[in-house]
Structure formats: C-alpha cells, structure tokens
Amino acid sequence: MSDERAVLDVLTTNAREDVSDIAAQTGLEEGAVEEAIADLERRGVVHGYQAVVDWDRIDDGGVRAIVELNVALDRETGYEEIADRIAKFPAVHALHLVSGNYDFAVEVTGDSMQDVSGFVSEQVAPIPEVTQTVTHYIMETYKDGGIRFGDRDDDDRLSVSP
Structure with missing residues (x-):
C-alpha cells in the first residue's frame, strides 16, 4: 500500500486525526504525513473535510x-x-x-x-x-460516509422460521 493510500485510509475514517496519530497508525514519519496530506490537497485528491451527520x-x-x-x-x-x-x-x-x-x-x-x-x-x-x-x-x-449509525430503537421481536 502506498504512503498516500495509508494516509487516505486514516483520513477517511477520521479526518480530525492529528498528524502524529496518523504517523503512528501508518508507520510513517510525521513530516512524510504532512507532505502527503499537502500533496493530496494540492493535486485535488482531497477536496475537503466533512463531518458525517446523522x-x-x-x-x-x-x-x-x-x-x-x-x-x-x-x-x-x-x-x-x-x-x-x-x-x-x-x-x-x-x-x-x-x-x-x-x-x-x-x-x-x-x-x-x-x-x-x-x-x-x-x-x-x-x-x-x-x-x-x-x-x-x-x-x-443506517450507514453513511463509511460510518454505521447505532443506537437505533432495536426491534426486540424474535424472528420466526417456517
């Protein structure tokens, strides 16, 4: 997996991660993470950062x-x-x-x-x-932006099999 892909995988899971946390998760140096993010933004690969809202x-x-x-x-x-x-x-x-x-x-x-x-x-x-x-x-x-929404009213009914 490329360094850019590793950084993108972390950002798409949580775009609020610190550079140091991304470095720890990917095994990259902090400088390499900063450089990868800047390059991804400059090339238009990353267009913005958004909250996933329920x-x-x-x-x-x-x-x-x-x-x-x-x-x-x-x-x-x-x-x-x-x-x-x-x-x-x-x-x-x-x-x-x-x-x-x-x-x-x-x-x-x-x-x-x-x-x-x-x-x-x-x-x-x-x-x-x-x-x-x-x-x-x-x-x-039930799921948006890769995030599964939980805490819904659970259906307590038992399934019935024929």
Whole structure:
C-alpha cells in the first residue's frame, strides 16, 4: 500500500486525526504525513473535510432523496456537460454516473418532500437531455460516509422460521 493510500485510509475514517496519530497508525514519519496530506490537497485528491451527520437525529434535518436520471446524448452533448449543469444546483448533494437501468444517481436535499419534488420537476426534468426521473425519498439511514449509525430503537421481536 502506498504512503498516500495509508494516509487516505486514516483520513477517511477520521479526518480530525492529528498528524502524529496518523504517523503512528501508518508507520510513517510525521513530516512524510504532512507532505502527503499537502500533496493530496494540492493535486485535488482531497477536496475537503466533512463531518458525517446523522440527519435523522435532528428535527430540522430536512429531506433527502436519490433521484435516478435517464438522459439522451447527442453529438454535441456528453455526460460531462449534463453533469456540469446538474452539479451547479445547491440542492444536489452528490452526483454519480452509474451503470445499469439509469444514467445518473443524484442525491438531493431539501426542506420538505414538496421542496425536493419541486426541484426535480422544475429544475432537473426540464433539462433537454433528461428523458426520465425517478425519485426515491430516503426514509432511514443506517450507514453513511463509511460510518454505521447505532443506537437505533432495536426491534426486540424474535424472528420466526417456517
């Protein structure tokens, strides 16, 4: 495993680790860790550091949805151009080109289901290349950003086998 990969593995688990702690976990010198982090940031490999939030525990956490998009490409327009247009919307939390039955998976956030629905119908669906949208509202999150959320109300029911 490369030094950069070792540092990235620690940062993605806990971006608040001290350089000395990362050095201890990876077996690298502190200077090498600092240099690796600076280089990763400079090259755009690391784009930022974020907290992983369990939005379900906040009353005003808003609404999140995954929106499937199908698009029709032409000679002048490719996936990159469509992605650039969609990514500019502040409601778009994440955007992925995917394989399978649809082209893009878009994670959207809003204050309410109506807010998300309005965004999709008024901003995304009218994009000329978008041919179909399917919205899936996120009801519960069990793991996000590699972090498993615990302390949920456990279901004490016993499983029944036939």
